[in-house]
Amino acid sequence: MTSKKITDFLLGLIKKQIFIPIAALLILVIFNLAADPSFFKITLGQNSEGFPVLSGYLITILDNASELVILAxxxxxxxxxxxxxxxxxxxxxxxxxxxxxxxxCGTDARPETLQAPIFVAFLVGCIVSMAFGGFNGVLVSYFKIQPMVATLILFTAGRSIAAWINDNALPIVVEPVFGYFGNFIPGIPVPTPVFIAIICIIITMLVLKFTNLGLYTQAVGINSNSSRLNGLDPQFIKFITYVIMGLCVAVAGFIKVCRISSINYSVIAKDIEMDAILAVALGGNALSGGKFNMWASILGAYVIQFLTTTLFKFNVASTALPAYKAVVVIILVVISAPVFREKMSQLAKQISGARKHAAANGGC
Incomplete structure (x- = not known):
């Protein structure tokens, strides 16, 4: 392959939106390979019940990233x-x-038997969460409130509402089947949340492929007035995206409570909204709206979890974790910025032009 073809290939690769999360993932892989190759070791062992389970940092990443992927x-x-x-x-x-x-659990914080089927409880959780998502959507789309300000209401009051729902008690589910959804199904060595995340990804991709949701969402984000002139209802489309966000929150919440078969209102999913936003940004999606790449966001979520697990692996204190993560993510987001990528593309072209000029002079 000639140097020109290599340069053209690299330029084309850099221009692709998914390049940044892939590059970030490769950097983390190389760093961990150099620092401790055992980071990638996967072993098959047994849990406390004697069932086979896979363990290792990679399994931890795939498992713990599940909720973040769904939120992304x-x-x-x-x-x-x-x-x-x-x-x-x-x-x-x-x-x-x-x-x-x-x-x-009903009114008993520690019932001996479930008061309703797990599937029914999940459906009720989805409906309530979608209603709260719709509340955010109404404020943003119909009342024209800036999204971060509109969602700040629920951000501030949400955990108090959660505690009020159960009268400040901490319910505990003793039914083993409930825990399967957040841990392992007996006989299956891969964590259940990994499968739930995969199902959500498949459903999302099918919806984007066979419906106009993605097209309409991008059209509204690029130019709301133009989309209205083309027959779309920007307010309704924005509203629907927040309802979908509510559904994603419900699935993530279901996994979270299944992991421990209980809940801690003040700690559960703490700061996960920041990781979800960073996953979208790391995927090269403009935070100002418009065109998006769902695969890049999903990969960005896994990169964020990869980074988190790497920092924990090297004994970074949990209190310092956000600072380390912020520095790395800022670098990656800056690199993914269109202005930076355009400058790098121009630099690569200048280098390529200089080489051609030198080759031409040398040939004279």
């Missing part, structure tokens, strides 16, 4: 349509989880 899907649509972000998703997870536990 909804956050991408919200960002694309409204040009703003939903900062209430952590509080929304607390509400959804609290509702699910309320339906399952």
């Amino acid at each position: 899907i909804g956050m991408t649509l919200v960002t694309a349509a409204s040009g703003g972000q939903d900062i209430s998703v952590g509080a929304g997870i607390a509400i959804a989880g609290s509702v699910i536990l309320r339906v399952l």
Whole structure:
């Protein structure tokens, strides 16, 4: 392959939106390979019940990233349509989880038997969470409130609402089947949340492929007035994206409470909204709205979790974790900025032109 073809290939690769999360992932992989190759070791062992389970840092990344991946899907649509972000998703997870536990436990915080089927509790959690998502959507789309300000209401009050739903009690579900959804199904060595995340990804991609949701969302985000002139209803489309965000929050909340079969209102999903926003940004999606790449956001979510797990691996204190993560993410987001990428593209062209000029002079 000639140097020109290599240069053209690299330029084309750099211009692709998904290049940044892929590059970030490669950097983290190389760093961990150099620092400690055992980071990538996966072992098959047994849990306390004697069932086979896979363990290792890679399994931890795939498992712990599940909720973030699901939230990144909804956050991408919200960002694309409204040009703003939903900062209430952590509080929304607390509400959804609290509702699910309320339906399952009833008025008894530690019932011996479930008061309702798990599927029914999940559906109720979805409906309530979508209603709160719709509340945010109404404020943003119909009352024209800036998204971060509109969702600040639920961000502030959400955890108190979650605690109020269960009268400030901490319900505990003793039914083992409930825990399967947040941990392992007996006989299956891969964590259940990984499968839930994959199902959500598949459903999302099918919806984007066979419906006009993605097209309409991008059209509204790029130019709301133009989309209205073309027969779309920008307000309704923005509203729908927040309802979808609510559904994603409900699924994430279900996984969260299934992991421990209980809930801690003040700690559950703490700061996860920031990671979801960073996943969208790391995917190269403009936080001002418009065109988006869902695959890039999903990959960005896994990169964020990869970074988090790497920092924990090297004993970074949990209190210092946000600072380290912020520095790395700022660098990656700056690199993914269109202005930076354009400058790099121009520099590469100048280098290529200089080489051609030198080759031409040398040939004379």
